[in-house]
Amino acid sequence: MEAYDVLIVGGGPIGIACGLEAKKKGLTYLIVEKGPIVNSLFNYPINMQFFSSSEKLEIAEIPFISKEAKPKRNEALEYYRRIVTSNQLNIHLFERVQGIEKNDDHFIVTSEKTRYQAKNVIVATGFYDLPNKIEVPGEDLPKVSHYYKDPHFYASQKLAVIGASNSAIDAALECWRKGAEVSLIIRGPEVGQRVKYWVRPDIINRINEGSIKAYYNSVVKEIRQHEIVVDTPEGEVVIENDFVLALTGYKPNFRFLQKIGIELSEDEKKLPVYDPETMETNVAGLYLAGVICGGMETHKWFIENSRIHADMIIASILEKQESKVPS
Numbered sequence: 314m315e316a317y318d319v320l321i322v323g324g325g326p327i328g329i330a331c332g333l334e335a336k337k338k339g340l341t342y343l344i345v346e347k348g349p350i351v352n353s354l355f356n357y358p359i360n361m362q363f364f365s366s367s368e369k370l371e372i373a374e375i376p377f378i379s380k381e382a383k384p385k386r387n388e389a390l391e392y393y394r395r396i397v398t399s400n401q402l403n404i405h406l407f408e409r410v411q412g413i414e415k416n417d418d419h420f421i422v423t424s425e426k427t428r429y430q431a432k433n434v435i436v437a438t439g440f441y442d443l444p445n446k447i448e449v450p451g452e453d454l455p456k457v458s459h460y461y462k463d464p465h466f467y468a469s470q471k472l473a474v475i476g477a478s479n480s481a482i483d484a485a486l487e488c489w490r491k492g493a494e495v496s497l498i499i500r501g502p503e504v505g506q507r508v509k510y511w512v513r514p515d516i517i518n519r520i521n522e523g524s525i526k527a528y529y530n531s532v533v534k535e536i537r538q539h540e541i542v543v544d545t546p547e548g549e550v551v552i553e554n555d556f557v558l559a560l561t562g563y564k565p566n567f568r569f570l571q572k573i574g575i576e577l578s579e580d581e582k583k584l585p586v587y588d589p590e591t592m593e594t595n596v597a598g599l600y601l602a603g604v605i606c607g608g609m610e611t612h613k614w615f616i617e618n619s620r621i622h623a624d625m626i627i628a629s630i631l632e633k634q635e636s637k638v639p640s
């Protein structure tokens with residue numbers, strides 16, 4: 314079994330950027346992705362529009378042309394898919410990586426299909442797989458989802474949306490516009506300050522006019538088959554309910570990071586240890602790229618500001634290779 318110069322775990326925008334850069338620099342590489350190309354983006358809401366303009370989502374300076382300044386999900390799927398296919402990137406899809414072990418100077422990467430050897434490994438697995446649970450009775454009922462896809466599903470239904478950030482607000486507005494009766498349960502005193510600047514006034518106006526009922530400083534205590542119980546400053550409220558969208562954010566797979574030897578900060582941020590100059594972790598040859606670097610601070614990194622990780626990591630790998638070549 315020949316060792317790749319670099320094996321990349323995760324075929325999201327940043328994993329793809331790493332593969333492209335490795336190819337450009339003549340390294341042998343493989344991207345292993347557990348789903349389709351850009352799996353997280355594929356699973357985003359069907360009508361989702363990025364907050365970034367398309368040029369900020371470009372990788373390897375390949376132009377991203379979109380109809381409006383801020384592209385839609387389907388345009389991003391098109392863009393990243395075309396990059397993979399037209400550059401004939403070496404990518405294995407629908408193959409989950411289960412383990413990474415260091416063996417002397419190389420890594421053994423075990424997937425559900427086979428084992429690979431690599432001199433370096435980049436973990437670019439994002440944070441979209443694990444939702445932050447609200448941990449209340451009834452959360453496991455089939456009517457509860459932590460992912461929102463299509464507003465049509467909720468037309469003429471009583472829908473509770475839990476959360477106050479972009480995902481929750483987009484879902485509340487879209488579903489209300491398609492005829493859902495929406496209750497918005499917000500833990501804090503207001504709609505999140507990071508909600509897109511052109512969307513925030515829209516939701517506030519819908520709440521003020523009474524179209525969407527918001528419960529501020531409130532938490533869901535229990536989810537039942539036909540109702541939810543909410544703790545509000547005015548006391549407990551029972552609301553009739555058909556569906557719940559608990560859009561309270563997502564988190565990286567910390568168990569996986571620890572299993573492969575990456576240290577995390579001990580505070581609630583759980584920041585992985587890495588050198589910010591090279592993105593190399595405390596395990597020599599094991600790198601982190603993309604939004605996974607932020608630990609619980611999942612708003613810190615996005616495509617816009619993490620696409621540079623690809624260049625930093627490949628430069629570090631090349632530098633190490635060159636320093637090993639006898640002069």
Ligand SMILES: Cc1cc2nc3c(=O)[nH]c(=O)nc-3n(C[C@H](O)[C@H](O)[C@H](O)COP(=O)(O)OP(=O)(O)OC[C@H]3O[C@@H](n4cnc5c(N)ncnc54)[C@H](O)[C@@H]3O)c2cc1C
Pocket residue numbers: 322323324325326327328345346347348350351352353354357358361362363364365408409410411437438439440441442480602603604605614615616617618619
């Ligand atoms: C609704 C929403 C809107 C956003 N809008 C923007 C925006 O406008 N601008 C912006 O810059 N950012 C935005 N972001 C953030 C950014 O798009 C994503 O976080 C982006 O996908 C990050 O890229 P990534 O490659 O680091 O991670 P991801 O795209 O999450 O890619 C990680 C990949 O790793 C795969 N994977 C995970 N575990 C394994 C495993 N064990 N084995 C193999 N593969 C695995 C996953 O299937 C996934 O494809 C948004 C995020 C969300 C949720």
